[in-house]
Amino acid sequence: MSGLAVFLGAALGFAAVRFKVQEDPIVEQIDAILPQTQCGQCGFPGCKPYATAIANGDAEINQCPPGGEDGIHKLAELLGVEFKPLNAEHGEPKPKSVAVIDETTCIGCTLCIQACPVDAILGAAKQMHTIIAQECTGCELCIAPCPVDCISMVPIAEDVATWKWKYPVVKLKVA
Amino acid sequence: MTRQLYEFNGGVHPEEHKHASTSRPIGIAPLPRILIVSLRQHIGQPAKPIVAVGEQVLKGQMIGQAEGYVSVAVHAPTSGTVTAIAGHAAAHPSGLTDLCITIAPDGADRWIEHSALDYRNMDPSHLRNQLRDLGIAGLGGAVFPSFIKLNPGATQKVPTLVLNGGECEPWITCDDMLMRERAAEILAGAAVMRYMLHSDEVLVGIEDNKPEAIAAMQAAASQCDFPVEVVTVPTLYPGGGAKQLIKTLTGKEVPSGGRSTDVGVATFNVGTAYALHRAVNHGEPLISRIVTVTGNVHRPQNFEVLIGTPLAELVRLTGATRDDTSGYVMGGPMMGFDLISTDVPMVKATNCILVKSLALFPPPPPAMPCIRCTRCAQACPADLQPQELYWFARAKNFGKTQEYHLFDCIECGCCSYVCPSHIPLVQYYRYAKSEIWAKEKDKKAADLARERHEFRQLRIEREQQERAAKLALKASAKLAEASPESPDDAANAAKKAAIQAALERAKEKKEGVTPRNIENLPPEKLQEIAEIEARRAKIRAMAKDAVEK
Ligand code: SF4
Ligand code: SF4
Ligand code: SF4
Numbered sequence: 137m138s139g140l141a142v143f144l145g146a147a148l149g150f151a152a153v154r155f156k157v158q159e160d161p162i163v164e165q166i167d168a169i170l171p172q173t174q175c176g177q178c179g180f181p182g183c184k185p186y187a188t189a190i191a192n193g194d195a196e197i198n199q200c201p202p203g204g205e206d207g208i209h210k211l212a213e214l215l216g217v218e219f220k221p222l223n224a225e226h227g228e229p230k231p232k233s234v235a236v237i238d239e240t241t242c243i244g245c246t247l248c249i250q251a252c253p254v255d256a257i258l259g260a261a262k263q264m265h266t267i268i269a270q271e272c273t274g275c276e277l278c279i280a281p282c283p284v285d286c287i288s289m290v291p292i293a294e295d296v297a298t299w300k301w302k303y304p305v306v307k308l309k310v311a
Numbered sequence: 312m313t314r315q316l317y318e319f320n321g322g323v324h325p326e327e328h329k330h331a332s333t334s335r336p337i338g339i340a341p342l343p344r345i346l347i348v349s350l351r352q353h354i355g356q357p358a359k360p361i362v363a364v365g366e367q368v369l370k371g372q373m374i375g376q377a378e379g380y381v382s383v384a385v386h387a388p389t390s391g392t393v394t395a396i397a398g399h400a401a402a403h404p405s406g407l408t409d410l411c412i413t414i415a416p417d418g419a420d421r422w423i424e425h426s427a428l429d430y431r432n433m434d435p436s437h438l439r440n441q442l443r444d445l446g447i448a449g450l451g452g453a454v455f456p457s458f459i460k461l462n463p464g465a466t467q468k469v470p471t472l473v474l475n476g477g478e479c480e481p482w483i484t485c486d487d488m489l490m491r492e493r494a495a496e497i498l499a500g501a502a503v504m505r506y507m508l509h510s511d512e513v514l515v516g517i518e519d520n521k522p523e524a525i526a527a528m529q530a531a532a533s534q535c536d537f538p539v540e541v542v543t544v545p546t547l548y549p550g551g552g553a554k555q556l557i558k559t560l561t562g563k564e565v566p567s568g569g570r571s572t573d574v575g576v577a578t579f580n581v582g583t584a585y586a587l588h589r590a591v592n593h594g595e596p597l598i599s600r601i602v603t604v605t606g607n608v609h610r611p612q613n614f615e616v617l618i619g620t621p622l623a624e625l626v627r628l629t630g631a632t633r634d635d636t637s638g639y640v641m642g643g644p645m646m647g648f649d650l651i652s653t654d655v656p657m658v659k660a661t662n663c664i665l666v667k668s669l670a671l672f673p674p675p676p677p678a679m680p681c682i683r684c685t686r687c688a689q690a691c692p693a694d695l696q697p698q699e700l701y702w703f704a705r706a707k708n709f710g711k712t713q714e715y716h717l718f719d720c721i722e723c724g725c726c727s728y729v730c731p732s733h734i735p736l737v738q739y740y741r742y743a744k745s746e747i748w749a750k751e752k753d754k755k756a757a758d759l760a761r762e763r764h765e766f767r768q769l770r771i772e773r774e775q776q777e778r779a780a781k782l783a784l785k786a787s788a789k790l791a792e793a794s795p796e797s798p799d800d801a802a803n804a805a806k807k808a809a810i811q812a813a814l815e816r817a818k819e820k821k822e823g824v825t826p827r828n829i830e831n832l833p834p835e836k837l838q839e840i841a842e843i844e845a846r847r848a849k850i851r852a853m854a855k856d857a858v859e860k
Contacts, residue, residue, distance in 0.1 A: 171753075172760035182764060254763040255770075273760045296351060298752075299405040300745040304738040 163191045169210045173202040174253035175275035177227045182253065196220070201227040202274075233289040234272040235279070239264050241286035248278035248287060314542055317562040319555045321690040322547040323725045325645065327520060328482045332603050332611040337488050339615050340628060346388050346414045346619035347399050347656035348374065352446075353454045355381025360412055366393045369423035371596050374412050377443050383456045384446045386596040387414055388617035390421040402622075402641055402658050406651025414619070425594035430503060435462075438507070445590040446597040446659075451475060451553075451580030452642070454660045457587065460577060461507045468509035473560060473578040474501055476517040476524060477544065477551020480643035483663040485601040486581050488613045490517070490524035493585060494531035498539060500584030503591045505537060508577055513539045515581070516556045518546040548645065549723040553578045555692050567719050582662075602657060604629050606666035607636055620657045622650070626664060633668065640665040644672065645724040679732040687726035687736065693719045697726035701736050704743035709750070712743045720744075 166187035173183070178199040180186040189195035190211070197211040198220045205222060212219040222229070237248070237257075244262040249255075256272045259265030279287050292298075351357035358375030362368060368387040375385035391414045398408035430438050439458040447457040463469055474497065478486040490497065505513055515532070517525050525543055532539035544550055544559050554565045556578065563574040571578055579587075582600060589595040598618055602625065605611035609630030616625055622639065626632070640647040641655075642663055687697035696715055703711040720740050727736045 167761070170757075172757040172764065174760065174764050183761070184764075253767065254760050255767050256763070271759065271763060273756075294405075294407065296401055296403050296405060296407050296409045298749070299403075299407055300749055301404070301738070301741040303742050304735055 160188075160191060163187045165214055166190050166211065169203070169207055169214065170200060171202045171207065171273075173273040173275045175202060175273070175277060177201050179226065190215075196223065198223045199226045201229050204229040231291045233274045233291045234269045235267050235274070235276070235287050236269075236290050237265050237267055238286040238288070239266060241284050243284055245283060247281040247283065251277045251281045253277060314540065314560070315562075316542070316544060316559055319550075319558040319692050320694050321692045321725055322549065322555075323690055323728050324546075325481050325548055325728065327546075328605070329484050329487070329520065331482070332484045332605040332613060333487060333523075335610070335612040337492055337601055337613045337615055338628065340617065340620060340625060342389060342416050342418065342420065343617065343620045343624045344416075345394075345621065346391075346416060346617060347411045347621065348385055348388065348414065348619040349399075349401060349656060349658050350375045350385060350410045350412065351401070352385055352618070352659045353381075353383055353448045353456055355379065355456065357410065358382060358385045360396050360410070362393050362396075362412065364393055364396055367391070367417075368393060368414060369421055371423045371425055371598060373444065373596070374414075377456075381456060381459065382443075383448050383458070384444045384596070385412075385618075386446055386598050388598040388619050389414070389416045390419050391416040399656070400652040400654050402650065402655040402661060404648040404651075411619075411656065427594050428591045430506065430591050435507065442587070442590060445595075447583070447586055447590055448597065448659055449580055450582035450586060450600055450659060450662070451551075452646070452660060452662065454658075457579070457583060460572075460579070461504060463508050464572065469572055469575060469577045470511045471561060471576045472501065472505055472508060472510040472513045473556060473576055474513070474515040474581050474584055475551060475553065475556055475578050476515055476521070476528065476581045477556050478521070479518060479546070479548045479551035480645055480647075480663075481548075482605050482665055483603050483643045484605075485603045485613050485662050487521045487524050488603075489585060489601050490521070490581055491527045494524075494527040495534065496588045497528070497581050497584045498531050498535050499592060500586070500588035501539065501579075502535075502537065503587055504577070504579060504584065510577070513537065514560050515539060515541045516544050516551075516560050517541065518550055519543045520546040549692055549721065549725065552692065552721055552723060554721070567716055597659060600657075600659060600661070602661055603663040604666070605663065606640075607633050607668035607671055608666050609633070616657050616661075618657055618659055622653055622655050622657070622664060625657065626666065633666075635668045635670065636666055637669050637672070638667040640667060645728070646722060675735070676733050678734045681732055681734060684731060686729045686731065690725040690729045692723060692725060693721055695720055697736050700743075701734060701739050704739040707743075707746070709743055709747050712740075713747065717743055717747075 163184070167184050170183040170187055176182065178186040178195070180189055180195070186195060186200065190197060197215065197217065198208050200207055201222060208222060209219055242264045244259060244264055246259065246261055246265075248265060249257045249259060253275060254271055254273055256268045257265055257278065258268060274289065276289060279289070350360060356379035359378040360374065361376045362374045368374060368390065370387060370390045372387045373384050374387050374393070377384050393412060394415045395413040397411070397413070399411040399413070401407060401409035403409065428438065428441055439461060442458040442461065443456060448454045449457060449460070476486055476490055478484070501513055504510070515528055517528065525541060528541045532541050542560060544556070549555055550559060553571055557563055557565060557571055557574070557576050561576060563576065565571050565574055586597045586600070590597065599615055600618065601613050602616045603613050604626055608626065612629060614625065614628060639650045639653055641650055641661055642648060643665060647663070647665060681698055681701065683698055685698060688695070691697055699715050700712055700717055700720065703709075703715065704717075717740060722737050722740060724737050727734065730736060
């Protein structure tokens, strides 16, 4: 029995050496909570930089609109700090949307491709561009650069596959 | 010899109401005016439409193709013209619309050419693909693609094949009537299953409240060229649940989160066996099923109904709508769901349309706080602690609900049925399950976005280095041009070497995008990485194609 324990202990130590995380684990943990929209609304160029700033105490936990209150609660819990409501300076949470390019208007300038943080736009110079809807995070970063304003955000409609059972509404009769 | 039976925990005895719909034989529903065939008939990916509006289709013609692995095809239930491929109210608790193909029947009911499959002389995987293309899916409720379940897997065999004739839910009698009237055909389907799974024994489990079905199946079994044991099991809801029936018949417990094949048992609904027989021995795709129409109607009966038949046309076969009709349930009173719209078509999952009235189904009394009497735990056939699940689901503490095995809950409703406080417990479990699924999906999407973002950062860095190297090269070329006969050969050579080295480095960087730290990953992870790489390569190729075009 104790032999097993020693062996397991050794294995654990070994594993810790082999799989040593190169990055600050707290940054990773914070980054795992952030929604990865990569929109920059928090004031940092992406989720990871924001995570790093939180870890260093350089940013508040309530600056990410896509993460919403739910995300702030999780961050508060992880870091053992008080919850605070979303800082409206950074924007409001919106229903999840995807960008859609009006393909008849697109002039193929590639500016949106350069703006997309997750390479979700397909196209080449002077060719019509299109967005891979499954990979679009809805960050809106492609909207501003478009010189012909042919990109719009379309909210993702609820369908049979994404529909959720609602929280039961029950008349509680207190005895 | 009577088989030793085992007992599962809990269960309840709700009023059966089965006689209402068993006094008449299965009726053949007449051709409806219009057929609306949903492309999402099954668990998994919906089928992809392969016909166009205006196209003439024949009965049994494939109109939707299986897309992805967990998917099967859908077919035209009769001959006619495709009049729409559009969203239509779905037979779903949400009442939302879903993609459907609408067919206006031409009245001729003309079949597409079809013939029996010579399954014994067929490559097993080809046979499974044929069953996928014939649209065969489980008709017991889950509508899981049958071709996946009919794969014996790595062990090459599933020793025990169970045909589920339990039909424990009150009011529903479609399996009962099918067994009474078409027992031999059900066993012909079982013969194909037995062949595909290399099973040693075939058991048919039927609850003892269906003596006619038991007699019919026994008579058919005695004519069979392989041994079939028809086993009478006690009537106890939810005895027809797959895990519960396996426990009753074999004493085996399907592990938490596991599948029945983990204990060497495959279970199929008797209706699925019948559909498989039609498919294999006649080449007919799954375009109809037996549906019980009962409850607050004049003449409750079972009908053989084309998939896509509108609810209203089906219910009309049992007489005029009664004034006190208060709603429609798809499925039974325990596990079914209220239809929000009555303008919905029948799907492969529809086993019953239960018409409600306030007299038959009075609204539940108001709920009261949980008194922790644990009656729900005594009734739960999945050995769960419903009162704890309720507590955590109500508090939205989803992590805890999973610790208490929320996903082993079969939503049978036994707990709500016995709860003296009338708490709608199952509603809380459904809510918690769908929240967890949605969070899981969000998490996957976030992981994908993180990965794509990191990949992009890497790419930008690499491109910058390449550009720098190119600039350096150009500068040196200019230098060489400016002083063609420079005597300072040694200095020049040194410079060239430095440039060469920089180029090498840049090239290495370029090729060096292969991720590090992959030596110690489990094979699934490596597989996942390979898939991601393949996807990237495809996107790159597509982008390149677009340039070249
Ligand atoms: S605001 Fe945008 S970039 Fe910042 S953490 Fe949230 S999703 Fe990421
Ligand atoms: S049966 Fe109802 S009251 Fe009793 S413990 Fe369960 S949930 Fe609570
Ligand atoms: S609905 Fe779920 S928790 Fe309730 S009795 Fe059935 S299996 Fe158990």
